[in-house]
Every structure is written in structure tokens, then in C-alpha cells.
Amino acid sequence: MEINFEALFLSKIDKEIKIEPKDWMPEKYRQTNIRQISQHAHSEIVGMLPEGAWITRAPSLKRKAILLAKVQDEAGHGLYLYSAAETLNISRDEMTEQLLTGKAKYSSIFNYPSLTWADMGAIGWLVDGAAILNQVMLCRTSYGPYARAMVRICKEESFHQRQGFEILLVLSQGTEEQKAMCQDAINRWWWPSLMMFGPTDSESTNSDQSMKWKIKRKTNDELRQQFVDMAVQQIKVLNMTLPDADLKWNEERKHHDFGAINWDEFWQVVKGNGPCNKERLDARNKAWNDGAWVREAAVAYAEKKKKREQIKVA
């Protein structure tokens, strides 16, 4: 009997049965997941750079230890995600190469510089906060290995957002200079954080199919709105302001209206013209090239050991 693989696949999606690596899947589903999961992994890896820059300059030993732990988490999250992508038949090396040559994208937010210590707070609160909304949704994504990676990531991520908010909270209760630094960081990171959710729904090319296949569960605009509504409440605790004159409660929609996003800036940064695109790629390339001898030595050592064991057995 001929099995209709596509119908079987769609019925699983319909019944909320996860798709697993050895199951049949449409080629486009596989490609979309590879693209999304690897971009997500690259974002975790490149995301270590703006924060890594502050590890040596953290204001206290406590803050330094926390930041180290957070950056180590990002590395771990990248690894979970690379593993998930590899189950779709793409090698780790291939993904690395796509990142290093600029063929693959990563979240544009990391192409902005981290200028002051307050940026560590703003990144934790806003950037990780935006990422968490997306990641919580992805815990229910239809591809099994991706969903499992996201569950693990979400468990660890809330510490990131809380430590960021706490940094801002301490600054917001500090000297006039510290307060100004806090507000300045919020001003600079607010709009790029809103852009993290991607183009508006009418412009988003991959959204429709991804919703049908339950790779995504909410649209870019839905998540963005959720984020704005949340931030409006939380900023009050900081006694700071969000840099948007058009931000106000809309009683009819039961949501906050917000100002127009500068999509021209968004596309400029995506296309490689952001403030740090080149710096980030250079840093990743340098790390990869400088580490080549270590990788080669590890392989040579493993082979030598294997041979010795074979001789012993013989």
C-alpha cells in the first residue's frame, strides 16, 4: 500500500504530535527549521560578544561572576541549538562556515555596541526579555528537538532577564550620574529590542507557512505587542521612561499603542550596515582561526591514543 507521507505529516501537525528527526517531512519544513534554528544558535554565540566585552570591567566581583555565568549560558544555548539543527542533516562545520562567511544571519540586535555598564542591564531586561517571549512560544514548536532545546533554554533564561533588571534597578536608585546612565541605556536599546521580533506581519515572508506548520505559534506583531505591554508596566518600577512619545494605552484594543519603528534602520543593519556587523564577524572569524591548532591537536591526540590502545589489545 502506498503511504501518503505528506498527509501523514500534516495530520501529526494537526494533532499536536511532534515531528522527530527520522520522520518524513516536507523539504521546505526541513529547510525552514534549519534556517531558523541555526540563526537562533548563531545569535546565542554572537550574543556573547557585547556582554563579553564587559566581563573585565564589571563593577564588582559579584557582577563579574554573574556576567561570566550568563555568557557561559549563552554558549550552552548555542550548543543546544546547533545540536538540534544537526538532526536535520546539516553539519556543525557547515553552519559555522555560514556564520563566518556572513551567509547566515543572526539577530541584528547584537550589531549594536554596548557602551556603558548600564547596557548590561538593558540587554538583560529588554533584549533577553524580548528573546524570552519568542522562546516561550518556541517551547511548543512542532519540531521535537527544537522544542526540547527551547525548554532547557527557557529554564535558564529567566535568571538573565532578572539579573539585567536588577542592574538597572540599582542604577535607578543611585547617583544622578547613574540614573542618567540607566536612562541612556534604555533609550538606546528600546527600539532595536522592538525590531528583534522581525518585520511587521504584512511584510514577513516566512510567517504564514511557519504558522501553518506550527513552527511559530504567534506572529511577530503579536509578540511585539506583548513585549510593549509588559515593558510599560516594568519601567514604572525603575522610575525611568521609554523613549516613545506616542506610547499610550488604547482602551479599545486593550493594548498600548506605540510609535512607528524605523524599518529602514532595521533593514540596513540586517544587510550588514549596522554599527558593529563587521566587528562581530571579525571576532568570530578570529576565534575560529586562532582555535584551529587546538582542534587539530585534539584530533591528533585522540587518534594517537586510539592507536596505542589498539597496539595494547593486539
Added chain:
Amino acid sequence: MIKKYYYGDYGEIEGGVSSNKSETEFPLWEVFIRSKQGLDHKHVGSLHAADVAMAMENARDVYTRRMEGVSIWVVESKHIHASNPDEAESLYEPATDKIYRHPTFYNLPDEVGHM
């Protein structure tokens, strides 16, 4: 025409997979963790490592940063053989019609009590 794909989640790569890796890419390992004494080891994910010592250290760093485990197993992915989901129906068929293997199949009077 519908094309069939097999992807190696856990080792045993059939039907042509991943040829595009360099010679220096470390082999893939699957990681299993016992979360506490008395429980089974459970698959938690995979990682790349040159040898077993590196696999063990990487597994500790990647999968147990928050005391998630008291024991780690690592096994090279190529040593794991997986069943084929397309053959699931015939593979598990012998179990489906033997409902007398379940305790609820037997109607006993209430007086018997918990059994």
C-alpha cells in the same frame, strides 16, 4: 513524487547524510544524565568531542551547569541504532491485540480488595 528522508538524531545514518563536514570536525556524542540517585539515565542531547574525556567534560559544562545530574553517560552517536518510524506499525503490532496483558482486563469482585 514524494522523496523519503532519514536523519540521524541518534547515530546510524542511513540514506545518505552529512557528507559536508571537514575532516577535523569532532565526532558526535549522545549524552545521558542521571538526575538523582535512584533514577534512570535519560537522554538530554548531544555534543561534539574529540575523545571520551573531552565528551565527558563538555557534557558536564553543557548539560549540568545547575546540578542537573549526579552521573553522566556519553556514547558516540554512531554506536546507537534506532528503529525506523515508518515500520512502527508492524514493529509494535504484536502488542496491540493482547489486552489481557493489562490488569484492567480482569473483572474481580470488590471483596478481593486492592490487587
